[in-house]
Amino acid sequence: MAEYVHETGGPLFHIGRYVLMVRRSFANPERASMYWKETLRQMSNIGVGSLVIIMLISFFIGAVSAVQFAYNLSQSMVPMYFVGYVVKESMILELAPTISCLILAGKVGSNLASELGTMRLTEQIDALEIMGVNTFSYLIGPKLAAAITMVPLLVIVSAATGITGGLLAGSATGYVSSSDYLQGVLLQFVQKNVFIMLTKAAVFGFILTSISCYQGFYAHGSAIEIGKASTRAVVLSCIMVLFADLILAWLLLN
Amino acid sequence: MIEVRNLYKRFGSQEVLKNINTTFEPGKNNLIIGKSGSGKTVLLKCIVGLLTPTSGHVFFDEKDYVAMGIQQKNEIRRELGMLFQGGALFDSLSVEQNVRFPLDMFTKMSNSEKLDRVNEVLKRVNLVNANAKFPSQLSGGMQKRTGIARAIVMNPKYLFCDEPNSGLDPQTSIVIDELIMEITEEYQITTITNTHDMNSVVTNGDKIIFLHEGEKHWEGTRETLFMADNKELIDFIFASDFLKEARDVRLEKIKAKLSK
The missing domain is CATH 3.40.50.300 (P-loop containing nucleotide triphosphate hydrolases)
Structure with a gap:
């Protein structure tokens, strides 16, 4: 296994190695209880550990969106309750899943890449392999499972916090009253949009976790490589999340 | 073999x-x-x-x-058991959890049996009362001893x-x-x-x-x-100038003895 750590190649080599890594991550566990424990630890790291920053950023995004929509609508004939509707729809369809996952790519992605990179460089991964542990399924599988579970939950929290931010900012600035805003929020609930939001969240969660794990797991060389692996993890995750966003929007909205 | x-x-x-x-x-x-x-x-x-x-x-x-x-x-x-150069202990686990890890992963021993085995090997490597410590709290020698304990815990x-x-x-x-x-x-x-x-x-x-x-x-x-x-082995053994001089002095003495 360590063999391939030292190998480098072009994009096709990396895509192939990435696909193999993901496939091996879902292999049968040696001891289910150990994997379950590790999955819970990762759920706590990814989910609970990111809750505050996601809520904080979503609140301000919702608030700024409400104020700016209200400013634009105030010069038109469109009724002000429409602010609530637009904030709700944009949070659910785009802002909550995409912005949350870009934030998570920075926070969780760099964390995962440096954790695995450090384990690789300090031979902890080799130690697991010598014991006969499937390092892909023990180290990466629980992280993927935790991300696919926790990121949609974080995105639900993000959407709710963003809509609340819009409500508070709209009424605090006097652009739109609470009742008008809530009228807009309750207007025309499209179930499919929530499904799209959750699908995006699960896919983005998988992308940012698997790319970050790949960068960390195959880090090699000196300590400086851990920093480089973290940076690559964040940049690539962000690009791939946005690319997947485009593909999913095209597939799911058509 | x-x-x-x-x-x-x-x-x-x-x-x-x-x-x-x-x-x-x-x-x-x-x-x-x-x-x-x-x-x-x-x-x-x-x-x-x-x-x-x-x-x-x-x-x-x-x-x-x-x-x-x-x-x-x-x-x-x-x-197999392996002691790595830097210890390769799992940072997020305590000494006890590190040594216990292979037992948790591969055996069906009860918790008390695992604990007994862990304490037995920790005692064998002269590392008592360190169960709750984390790798970052250990000296280099203690890390190596923990590494040895983990390597031998599965016999x-x-x-x-x-x-x-x-x-x-x-x-x-x-x-x-x-x-x-x-x-x-x-x-x-x-x-x-x-x-x-x-x-x-x-x-x-x-x-x-x-x-x-x-x-x-x-x-x-x-x-x-x-x-x-x-030649390469001799150079490796007597790597420093001090050792080379010591070897030369010794060789001279041996030669002198032999020529008598």
Whole structure:
């Protein structure tokens, strides 16, 4: 296994190695209880550990969106309750899943890449392999499972916090009253949009976790490589999340 | 017994190991010695399966380890213990959890049985009252002892030690060397230690293999080491000017004695 750590190649080599890594991550566990424990630890790291920053950023995004929509609508004939509707729809369809996952790519992605990179460089991964542990399924599988579970939950929290931010900012600035805003929020609930939001969240969660794990797991060389692996993890995750966003929007909205 | 046959390892165009043939004897402490970059660690990693040889074979009790599938390899791996150069302890786990990890992963022992076994091996490596400490709270010597405890907790048949003395002061090095020797004899394990510490070579080497630029230049016992007629080995043993001068003085005395 360590063999391939030292190998480098072009994009096709990396895509192939990435696909193999993901496939091996879902292999049968040696001891289910150990994997379950590790999955819970990762759920706590990814989910609970990111809750505050996601809520904080979503609140301000919702608030700024409400104020700016209200400013634009105030010069038109469109009724002000429409602010609530637009904030709700944009949070659910785009802002909550995409912005949350870009934030998570920075926070969780760099964390995962440096954790695995450090384990690789300090031979902890080799130690697991010598014991006969499937390092892909023990180290990466629980992280993927935790991300696919926790990121949609974080995105639900993000959407709710963003809509609340819009409500508070709209009424605090006097652009739109609470009742008008809530009228807009309750207007025309499209179930499919929530499904799209959750699908995006699960896919983005998988992308940012698997790319970050790949960068960390195959880090090699000196300590400086851990920093480089973290940076690559964040940049690539962000690009791939946005690319997947485009593909999913095209597939799911058509 | 472990046997290495016609082993070659290449990284790109660089040939790191060239036609290595040797055997590692059971119940003995086998040493691989050589300068930095001579291929010691690569050989050790090829034997344990962390690297795949470019060609050649590694036999564990006559079973070809290189040709095995992952399932069979994992069965052999459960019989291996390895002490890594930096300890390779899991940062997020305490000493007790580190040592207990293989038991949790591969045995069906009860919690109390696991705890008893962990305490038994920690006592064996003279590491008592450190169960709750984390690797970052341990000294280099304590980390190595925890690494040894984790390596022997599953009663391995084979113990591999990669530079067990690196980063340790001379006194702690002696303690670790003695511990490896005692464990090898007590548990009758086949130990393979990779070192460039001459003190370890003199005190621990039941069988010694000297590597130079990826080739096996010499093999023998510690008793025959200083009589070896190999320029690279002599240069390795008497690496410092001080030792070379001491050797020259000694040779002059011997010559003087002989000419009388």
